[in-house]
Amino acid sequence: MPAFFDSTMYTWLILPSLIFFARIIDVSLDTVRIIFINRHLKHYATIIGFFEVLIWLMAIRQIFQHLSNPFCLIAYAAGFAIGNYVGILIENRLSIGKVIIRIITRKEADDFIAYLRSAGYGLTIIDAEGVTGPVKVIFSIVERSNIEHIVDMIKQHNPQAFYSVEDVRFVSEAVTPHRLPGPPRWERFVSRMRKREE
Numbered sequence: 001m002p003a004f005f006d007s008t009m010y011t012w013l014i015l016p017s018l019i020f021f022a023r024i025i026d027v028s029l030d031t032v033r034i035i036f037i038n039r040h041l042k043h044y045a046t047i048i049g050f051f052e053v054l055i056w057l058m059a060i061r062q063i064f065q066h067l068s069n070p071f072c073l074i075a076y077a078a079g080f081a082i083g084n085y086v087g088i089l090i091e092n093r094l095s096i097g098k099v100i101i102r103i104i105t106r107k108e109a110d111d112f113i114a115y116l117r118s119a120g121y122g123l124t125i126i127d128a129e130g131v132t133g134p135v136k137v138i139f140s141i142v143e144r145s146n147i148e149h150i151v152d153m154i155k156q157h158n159p160q161a162f163y164s165v166e167d168v169r170f171v172s173e174a175v176t177p178h179r180l181p182g183p184p185r186w187e188r189f190v191s192r193m194r195k196r197e198e
Helices: 008-038 042-065 070-094 110-118 144-157 185-197
Strands: 098-105 124-130 133-143 162-168
Touching: 008 042, 008 070, 042 070, 098 144, 110 133, 110 144, 133 144, 144 162
Parallel strands: none
Antiparallel strands: 098 133, 098 162, 124 133
16 A cells, blocks of 8 residues: 555645645635634534644645645645635525615616515615616615525516625514525524524
8 A cells, every 4th residue: 555655646646636625625614614704603613614624734734745746736726726716606505694785776666666575575765866866775685595586586677777785794683585486495504503502
């Protein structure tokens, strides 16, 4: 077995590949850990942090043992870059937490507002004055997993409307739809864990 670790194939192909994938995993875990910290899921952030650093230590140990191998260095850097990309994909997939969506519409929005309310969204509506005249500003707090659904509704009923989405750290109370396409199972899991921690 020691002969295998000294072989050309291990040194120039297998080891760089292991470093590459280890780096992808640890950077992706770092992204998830930060998400959990921002959502106050401290126990999960702690567990993920342990495995993240453990994987990083194993990868960096191999790097220092093979500093003369440029493929290991390239694999380490490439794994970091791809890990960031994978971490962003994971964040989008998890869709943890709530956001506030702000919609500004110039045209008459009564039908659109009625449609949003019929879908179960809680709305706050303000009459305002824009650059081109009177507008309506519609606010709603929704689950991150529902952003795509509500954006589709905006594009369907008022494609010229301006909208923005912002993260919300704390919400004392919100009206959100009970059932939407695509069950947000992850959200229910996080909610249960948060109650246990409290």
